Amino acid sequence: MEFKEAKNKFVQTWGALGSQWGINKTMAQIHALLMVSHEAVSMEDIMEELQISRGNASMSLRALMDWGIVYKEYKAGERREYFTAEKDLDELAVKISRERSKREIKPALKILKEVSAISANSTLEEKHFVNQTKKLYDFVLKADNVLEKITEYKDNWLAQLLVKFVKK
Amino acid sequence: MEFKEAKNKFVQTWGALGSQWGINKTMAQIHALLMVSHEAVSMEDIMEELQISRGNASMSLRALMDWGIVYKEYKAGERREYFTAEKDLDELAVKISRERSKREIKPALKILKEVSAISANSTLEEKHFVNQTKKLYDFVLKADNVLEKITEYKDNWLAQLLVKFVKK
DNA sequence: ATAAACTTTCATTTTTTTTTGAAACTTTAA
DNA sequence: TTAAAGTTTCAAAAAAAAATGAAAGTTTAT
Numbered sequence: 001m002e003f004k005e006a007k008n009k010f011v012q013t014w015g016a017l018g019s020q021w022g023i024n025k026t027m028a029q030i031h032a033l034l035m036v037s038h039e040a041v042s043m044e045d046i047m048e049e050l051q052i053s054r055g056n057a058s059m060s061l062r063a064l065m066d067w068g069i070v071y072k073e074y075k076a077g078e079r080r081e082y083f084t085a086e087k088d089l090d091e092l093a094v095k096i097s098r099e100r101s102k103r104e105i106k107p108a109l110k111i112l113k114e115v116s117a118i119s120a121n122s123t124l125e126e127k128h129f130v131n132q133t134k135k136l137y138d139f140v141l142k143a144d145n146v147l148e149k150i151t152e153y154k155d156n157w158l159a160q161l162l163v164k165f166v167k168k
Numbered sequence: 169m170e171f172k173e174a175k176n177k178f179v180q181t182w183g184a185l186g187s188q189w190g191i192n193k194t195m196a197q198i199h200a201l202l203m204v205s206h207e208a209v210s211m212e213d214i215m216e217e218l219q220i221s222r223g224n225a226s227m228s229l230r231a232l233m234d235w236g237i238v239y240k241e242y243k244a245g246e247r248r249e250y251f252t253a254e255k256d257l258d259e260l261a262v263k264i265s266r267e268r269s270k271r272e273i274k275p276a277l278k279i280l281k282e283v284s285a286i287s288a289n290s291t292l293e294e295k296h297f298v299n300q301t302k303k304l305y306d307f308v309l310k311a312d313n314v315l316e317k318i319t320e321y322k323d324n325w326l327a328q329l330l331v332k333f334v335k336k
Numbered sequence: 337a338t339a340a341a342c343t344t345t346c347a348t349t350t351t352t353t354t355t356t357g358a359a360a361c362t363t364t365a366a
Numbered sequence: 367t368t369a370a371a372g373t374t375t376c377a378a379a380a381a382a383a384a385a386t387g388a389a390a391g392t393t394t395a396t
Contacts, residue, residue: 003294006283010301013279020272022188024384035304038296043343053386058344079341079394087300089307104188111181115174126171128206132255133178136203139257142326149330158310164332165317192354211373221356226374247364247371 007036011050022100026052026060031070034085040073042080068095090158094151105144112137175204179218190268194220194228199237199253208241208250236263258326262319273312280305 001009011032018028029050034041047057061083064070069092073082086092116133120126150157169177179200186196197218202209215225229251232238237260241250254260284301288294318325 001282001286003286003288003297006286006301007297009279010283010297013276017272017276020190022190026384036297036300038293054343055345055387056385059385062344081343089303093307093311104185108181108185111177114169115178118169118171118174120171125206129171129175129178129204132204133174135257139261139326142330143261146326146330158307158314162310162314162317165314194354222373223357223375224355227355230374249373 010036022104024060026050026056027063030057030060031064031085034070034083035087037084040075040082040084042082044080046083067099090155093158097147097151101144101147105140105147109137109140109144112140178204190272192228194218194224195231198225198228198251199232202238202251202253203255205252208243208252210248210250212248214251235267258324261326265315265319269312269315273308273315277305277308277312280308 011029014032014035015025015029018031019025023031030046033046033049043054043057043061046052046061047054050057052060061070064085065072069086071084071086073084075082086095112133116130116137118126118130120130150161153160179197182200182203183193183197186199187193191199198214201214201217211222211225211229214220214229215222218225220228229238232253233240237254239252239254241252243250254263280301284298284305286294286298288298318329321328
């Protein structure tokens with residue numbers, strides 16, 4: 001396998017994976033492309049390499065920047081904007097965790113709290129509902145806290161975590 | 169808010185969340201419904217409550233059973249099949265982790281290994297590619313190992329993990 | 337002030353994913 | 367065995383998500 005083929009395979013795979021994880025294909029592909037580029041890439045080049053439209057490129061880049069995992073760069077004396085990806089993997093994981101917590105976990109917690117707060121006076125069915133949703137609330141809250149803690153350790157949290165688990 | 173409303177809100181929310189996590193809406197809704205039901209539910213009832221077709225119900229239930237988070241139950245003297253969800257949340261998390269590892273992480277690792285194995289003799293660009301994909305391989309492998317370890321502890325791994333992190 | 341170089345927006349189209357429903361299949365009991 | 371009660375399958379339809387591209391908007395240099 002030579003370079004171009006490998007690069008393409010990587011970008012495609014990452015794209016497919018992304019769409020299973022709630023990030024859309026193009027976003028994941030652009031991110032993949034930037035991750036393995038040794039220098040900043042222009043929108044023009046991204047469009048060219050991934051064969052996507054200008055609009056798509058623009059919106060996907062915006063979304064990636066909103067996630068905080070892609071940055072804009074200006075080259076001295078050039079009008080055109082260039083893009084780079086967060087390449088530090090710990091940092092990347094931290095940013096993705098934070099963003100998903102904010103977008104998905106926090107709203108879910110809110111709903112869980114609400115629905116588990118109904119007064120379950122009458123039936124067994126209602127009691128079970130309240131019980132189960134309360135448990136779920138606690139569980140999700142705990143999981144979210146773990147994520148948050150992890151993001152505080154930043155550097156190399158994953159290695160540390162692995163060591164802890166293997167030792168135990 | 170009364171029971172029916174709360175239940176509906178929960179099912180809808182869980183459904184929406186599911187689709188952000190790679191499980192489709194109906195699957196997540198059925199799972200939610202079963203989670204908060206105090207007794208096994210028939211396919212007929214699921215169709216009725218979620219207003220979905222028989223085909224959809226059948227396929228979604230099959231998928232949930234493949235994931236190992238919904239079970240079939242037979243009631244003595246009855247032809248009809250009933251369904252229950254895994255209600256233990258630790259167990260649920262374990263099963264979901266295992267399944268996602270198998271379906272998504274393992275195949276991704278395979279590709280990463282492949283593409284990082286090209287001989288990067290010539291350009292800086294190629295060297296950067298190999299370097300970055302190798303790092304990614306290590307990172308994903310480590311993350312997958314952590315998941316695996318966690319699933320070995322089973323009961324209450326989340327609480328333990330949280331304690332460790334808070335203490336430190 | 338203006339025009340060139342570039343980016344963003346968003347209504348429309350395309351693609352992908354999900355759902356339907358009717359036919360085929362399976363199981364059980366009489 | 368057969369018919370009733372139930373389940374599964376899968377081609378087609380519907381819905382949802384993503385991508386396009388042209389027009390509108392910005393910015394910069396002159």
